[in-house]
Amino acid sequence: MKIGILSFAHHHGEAYISNLRRMENVELLGVADEDSARGTALAKQYEAHYFPSYEALLDAGPDGVIICTENNRHRPLVEMSASRGVHVLCEKPIATTYEDAKAIVDVCKNAGVILMTAFPMRFSAPLIEVKARLDNGDFGDVYCFNATNQGELPTKHRTWFVDPEFAGGGAIMDHTVHLVDIMRWFTGSEVETMYARSNRIFHAEEVEVETGALEMMTFKNKAFATIDASWCRPQYWPTWGGLTFEMVTQRGVVFVDAFRQNLNIYSHDAQRANWSYWGSDMNHTMIAEFILAFRENRPPKVTGDDGLRAVEATLAAYASLKSGRTEVVART
Amino acid sequence: MKVGIVGVGFMGTTHVAGWAETPAQVVGFVAETQLEAEALAKQYGAKTYPNLSAMLPDVDVVDICSPTHLHLEMIQEAAAAGKHVICEKPLARTTAEAYQAVQACKKAGVQLLVAHVVRFFPEYALARNAIINGQIGKPAVLRLHRGSYRPKKPAGNWFLDEAKSGGILMDLMIHDYDYARWIAGDVLSVSAQRVTEAHPNAPVDYGLAILTHTSGAISHIAGSWAYPPPTFITRFELAGDRGLIEFDSQASAPIHNLILKSGGNDAPDVGLPSSPVSENPYTTQIKEFYAALADGKPVRLNSDDGLAAVQISEAAIQSAQSGQPVTLRSLMEA
Secondary structure, eight states, rough: EEEEEEEESSSSHHHHHHHHTTTTTTTTEEEOOOHHHHHHHHHTTOOOOOOSSHHHEEEEEEEEEEEOGGGGGGGHHHHHHHTOEEEEEESSSSSSSHHHHHHHHHHHHHHHHOOOEEEEGGGOHHHHHHHHHHHTTTSSSEEEEEEEEEEEEEEGGGGGOOOOOHHSSHHHHHHHHHHHHHHHHHOOOOOOEEEEEEEEOOTTTTTTTEEEEEEEEEESOOOEEEEEEEOOOOTSSSHHHEEEEEEEEEEEEEEEETTTEEEEEETTTTTSSSEESSSSHHHHHHHHHHHHHTTTSOOOOOOOHHHHHHHHHHHHHHHHHSSSOOOOOOOO | OOEEEEOOHHHHHHHHHTTTTTEEOOOOOOOOOSHHHHHHHHHTOEEEEHHHHHHHOOSSEEEEEEGGGHHHHHHHHHHTOEEEEEEESSSSSSHHHHHHHHHHHHHHHEEOOOOOOGSSSHHHHHHHHHHHTTTTTEEEEEEEEEEEEOOOOOOSSOOOHHHHOOIEEEEIIIHHHHHHHHHHHEEEEEEEHHHHHOTTTTTSEEEEEEETTTOOOOEEEEEOSSOOOOEEEEEEEEEEETTTEEEEEEOSSSSSOOOOOOOOOOSSOOOBOOOSSSSSSHHHHHHHHHHHHHOOOOOSOOOHHHHHHHHHHHHHHHHHHSSSSSEHHHHEEE
């Protein structure tokens, strides 16, 4: 199986190279990037073949591609890939508007190619364990979630993460989709209403997008949840951030801290505490599932529709910021 | 200073222990029945009275530790008699009642001190001082969490009677509404949900609320009556533009009990982690109230704080019913 990486706008593209390299019967066909300086430099660093254009990579006949552009630039590459019958793993959020998200899903359906959304949490070993126990009936009904997906300001990876045009927003756009997807996965129910409040107190002088955000949502099955999507972690916090939730059920509460599997490392070099993650690499399992899905000619465990539903909930949060009200999630 | 206590439940018992550490004298107790008050009265060398009216002539201060729905009438009666009032939180069951309570004391020229004891817990007080000293800059996002099991009381569990206690969104979470206000200032609006709104017969309850503050800060308040007994957990995370404060009662407990089962007893000796401090925060609170009443010393909260906490609670209750955010202003206009 031949896989290509389209764009290094998202830093995950770099990590995916090493994931692909560790997989059997998988060939990293190469990489392409609209920023040729960035693309050639990273291709050289990771010893990957560099294609001078996205078209050139797609012409070389990949079975699948991983699209790692900025959030608002996924659509043309998804369309280009789908039209050539190439399967797509698309970074999250799949788009920053309803129109683009819907178009991305539709073009892949019409072309008969797999569209998978890069939601790595679906492949988190701790989350899979909790989901299995939930499905086994250990907890009874799920009533609500008290969830956080907090982080540091993501500009140390790429500056476009705080650009309203490229990212489609700030902390809400960055962090809502993961937990919405997890809760949809756990409850099997869709987000029905969304309320959100935000501010720009963290890094107020550096960015124009929201950096602090709290969201409250209800699901069709009457479950409800809050998400703290804030970029509230100082740059010197022991790690980048994290994802936690307290899941309240008929039989009590399960508290999940998805990135807790860390060593505390204190080093003379760092002069501060550092958490070094030893838990399993979700990206690896995620990419393996993408490849397995088209090898077995079946839908992946997390689809383009999942990406679309998460975008819809996220855009409802922005609608709520504007109106000050709880908004019904609009369906495309 | 002579003090009379109304209520001999957990709070009445805790307050009298605090008063014992002050020069004030607890002269009497009132309970639902005089019989209930006898043990505590005997222990502290005080009298029992059949009702508040009978006790008023003998006291300077009335300390109200009765169920929430009874507060207003007692406050009004004490204030009308010119007695200072200490009142357990919530100050009253509704904004309208809390407002009347505040007005009654202002009109009578007596003090009304509301026992928001969380302000006296050393971890909460220290975090606030750190913020006042500028250690984390301007507060932006506050997260406050308080969790336990459903309150159990042997007879007539008034905590579980929503009309009397206000339920989880009021009775439990009011502690953290008040603390959020103490840190980030006045609250504009509240959006809240709770499990028992959609599932009235759920075996557990859990509330979530988002507060917006006039300062621009936002607060997330979580309250749990969903943990197994005897769990009691508090956590907070106060994030500002120049730093972050984290607290977790479990992580910071200096004592963890991993005790083997007792001989001949199959039940495990479940022990909560404990975090002993040299002075019970309830006692710290009563001492500060005493100093305020006896010597006019500053006290860390006033009756308007008690009113505001009730307003936030009522807004949360209304929001959970309607699904829409509720402004505090709308409650005062109502």
